[in-house]
Amino acid sequence: MDTIGTICPFCGCGSGTYLRVNDDEVVGAYPILKHPVNRGKLCVRGWWSNQCLKSTSRLKSPMIRKGESLKEVEWDEALDFCSSKLLEIRKSSGGHSLGVIGSPALTNEDAFVLMKFARTILKTNTVDGSYRFSSSATLSLLNQSLGIWTNGIASFENLEKANAVIVIGGNIFQEFPDVIGARILEARDNGAKIILIDPLRDKPQRFVNIHLKPRPPALISLINAMSNLLIQNGLSRFEAGKEFIKKIKSFAIEFPGIPTSSIEEATKIYAQSNNSIIVYCSDELTDPNLIRSLINLAILSGHINGPEQGLIPISRSPNLQGACDMGLVPDLLSGYQDIDKEETKAPFEKHWGVKLPLDKGLTIHEALDPDQKVKGLLIAGDNLLGKLPSPELIKSLKEMDFIAVFDGFLTDTCNLAHVVFPISPPGECDGTFTNLEGRVQSLGKIGDSKIGKPLWSIISKLSDKMKHPLKYTSDQAIFEEIKALTPLYSQVSLNEKAGMFLPRRKSKPKMFVVDETPINEPPKEFPFSLIVKNTLSSWGRNTLVKASPILKREYLEERTEAKVNPSDSKSLGLRPGDKIKITSKDGEVIASVGLDNSVVEGTVVFHSHFVDSISSLLGKGKVDPQTKGIYYKDTFVRVGKA
Numbered sequence: 126m127d128t129i130g131t132i133c134p135f136c137g138c139g140s141g142t143y144l145r146v147n148d149d150e151v152v153g154a155y156p157i158l159k160h161p162v163n164r165g166k167l168c169v170r171g172w173w174s175n176q177c178l179k180s181t182s183r184l185k186s187p188m189i190r191k192g193e194s195l196k197e198v199e200w201d202e203a204l205d206f207c208s209s210k211l212l213e214i215r216k217s218s219g220g221h222s223l224g225v226i227g228s229p230a231l232t233n234e235d236a237f238v239l240m241k242f243a244r245t246i247l248k249t250n251t252v253d254g255s256y257r258f259s260s261s262a263t264l265s266l267l268n269q270s271l272g273i274w275t276n277g278i279a280s281f282e283n284l285e286k287a288n289a290v291i292v293i294g295g296n297i298f299q300e301f302p303d304v305i306g307a308r309i310l311e312a313r314d315n316g317a318k319i320i321l322i323d324p325l326r327d328k329p330q331r332f333v334n335i336h337l338k339p340r341p342p343a344l345i346s347l348i349n350a351m352s353n354l355l356i357q358n359g360l361s362r363f364e365a366g367k368e369f370i371k372k373i374k375s376f377a378i379e380f381p382g383i384p385t386s387s388i389e390e391a392t393k394i395y396a397q398s399n400n401s402i403i404v405y406c407s408d409e410l411t412d413p414n415l416i417r418s419l420i421n422l423a424i425l426s427g428h429i430n431g432p433e434q435g436l437i438p439i440s441r442s443p444n445l446q447g448a449c450d451m452g453l454v455p456d457l458l459s460g461y462q463d464i465d466k467e468e469t470k471a472p473f474e475k476h477w478g479v480k481l482p483l484d485k486g487l488t489i490h491e492a493l494d495p496d497q498k499v500k501g502l503l504i505a506g507d508n509l510l511g512k513l514p515s516p517e518l519i520k521s522l523k524e525m526d527f528i529a530v531f532d533g534f535l536t537d538t539c540n541l542a543h544v545v546f547p548i549s550p551p552g553e554c555d556g557t558f559t560n561l562e563g564r565v566q567s568l569g570k571i572g573d574s575k576i577g578k579p580l581w582s583i584i585s586k587l588s589d590k591m592k593h594p595l596k597y598t599s600d601q602a603i604f605e606e607i608k609a610l611t612p613l614y615s616q617v618s619l620n621e622k623a624g625m626f627l628p629r630r631k632s633k634p635k636m637f638v639v640d641e642t643p644i645n646e647p648p649k650e651f652p653f654s655l656i657v658k659n660t661l662s663s664w665g666r667n668t669l670v671k672a673s674p675i676l677k678r679e680y681l682e683e684r685t686e687a688k689v690n691p692s693d694s695k696s697l698g699l700r701p702g703d704k705i706k707i708t709s710k711d712g713e714v715i716a717s718v719g720l721d722n723s724v725v726e727g728t729v730v731f732h733s734h735f736v737d738s739i740s741s742l743l744g745k746g747k748v749d750p751q752t753k754g755i756y757y758k759d760t761f762v763r764v765g766k767a
């Protein structure tokens with residue numbers, strides 16, 4: 126029996142895991158006891174991460190669409206087909222009619238090679254990541270304001286040393302119990318005060334000192350109210366902020382159901398503690414104005430520069446930081462180097478021996494706009510179809526002239542593809558992930574995959590066929606190229622057992638104007654606030670979770686239930702299981718009603734995996750011009766018997 130040390134492939138915490146191997150077969154996963162991230166613990170996903178490798182849903186061979194269905198073919202046939210289609214589109218319509226969408230689950234090496242392939246061989250800057258529908262606001266605004274992307278503190282260890290922690294958005298304690306949840310509780314044991322801001326009453330409330338439960342429309346207003354209280358009470362440590370905050374009008378002083386004294390108390394605790402941290406799930410808080418408000422609050426309080434201060438956005442993807450670091454961003458090369466500046470672009474052109482395309486790259490949703498005339502997409506490592514938030518974008522993807530998918534598992538997106546390539550999943554590939562601390566860690570593999578191939582090697586073979594060979598032979602060679610071209614990674618050594626930290630970037634803090642009219646109460650005709658919640662069962666849509674029988678069982682998708690507080694159900698004359706009609710200004714859905722004491726009166730909770738139902742209520746998502754992320758504003762609904 127052998128053991129292979131690697132990194133859990135599920136979320137951005139990057140827990141150290143051993144895979145146990147018997148006769149070439151992986152038989153178990155367990156935590157690395159002394160790993161500094163998870164310190165001998167794993168959450169349920171980590172404990173069963175080995176099962177994905179034996180999944181029956183793994184792609185076994187390349188496939189080409191023949192008629193209505195995909196047929197297994199030899200590697201050479203699939204590569205010939207794909208390369209000839211790409212060359213054909215590039216020749217007839219230009220490189221800008223092609224696009225590449227990577228995933229924050231790809232290794233750094235795969236993401237870098239994908240980015241390079243797009244810009245040097247396809248001749249397009251339309252290179253984006255599927256994070257666009259979730260963490261985009263966080264990524265862009267943290268970078269603009271603090272010069273960081275996802276890693277807000279020096280290391281997870283510092284979280285234990287904080288004196289105050291605000292937890293907002295996402296069920297952090299249940300979703301990330303072994304790494305983040307455990308550390309927040311340790312901080313509390315060390316004397317820290319914990320402030321939970323969540324409209325759902327939930328189990329962790331017994332661990333917290335203050336639990337503020339604003340209805341969703343009041344969330345931004347509440348954070349801005351805290352910023353104003355901080356100024357009014359002379360608690361700000363950021364001089365320039367005092368003038369700036371006058372520009373922010375989107376706040377109220379009174380919030381239904383929340384005693385003003387609790388807001389004042391929470392503000393005081395957060396501002397007066399020596400070291401305060403804000404923890405949130407970046408896949409959950411997607412409204413750019415909410416992220417702007419949180420960043421403002423952190424800057425005003427002065428809790429942004431120390432190792433035990435700042436914002437910690439948690440991601441449900443294992444390599445969100447790395448994918449962005451590697452340039453899966455339309456206008457940036459690896460290490461956030463501008464593609465349109467001569468001084469940053471020149472080293473890449475010299476090293477790669479090509480001129481980089483000048484066309485402006487598109488984000489995913491721009492690429493799916495029929496007016497942009499993108500004809501072919503390469504989608505790597507993600508079930509994009511399951512993430513598209515509106516029927517219009519889904520229709521556009523389905524109508525694309527050519528789609529090549531690179532994935533380890535058979536997903537809904539594969540079923541739209543013209544050609545599919547099986548890639549080797551974590552556990553069967555080398556490479557590195559960069560976790561949310563900015564810790565670059567090497568993956569271990571149980572052996573070469575008998576089914577798939579590393580993405581970079583498939584892309585290399587495609588480049589051969591397209592007469593512009595990239596000539597990669599190993600992950601290490603790619604990492605050396607990353608180091609040579611990316612100052613952020615230039616000092617990273619892969620010899621450190623528990624990974625090595627990227628240097629911390631710092632810039633002058635920049636506050637944001639939050640241009641939003643405060644709404645603290647729903648309108649009369651739609652008296653309920655709709656909460657679209659990514660609960661634990663949302664993990665049930667994750668491709669790796671679906672690939673594991675035990676995890677599938679753990680993250681059972683809940684029934685299409687809309688949950689309401691029992692007192693609301695009583696006043697509406699509803700009983701559990703009754704059919705109800707939920708109506709918003711954009712549409713209506715029929716659902717059955719479920720009762721839940723954790724739901725605040727006046728709210729209806731729907732789970733995000735009911736994609737069709739939700740999109741009819743939410744209408745089209747909004748595109749934020751500054752961050753280019755798609756997000757939904759608060760939605761108000763009417764509820765009645767169907």
Ligand code: SF4
Pocket residue numbers: 133134135136137138139140163166167168169170171172300301302303304
């Ligand atoms: S917290 Fe994240 S990295 Fe750690 S075991 Fe769970 S899913 Fe894996």
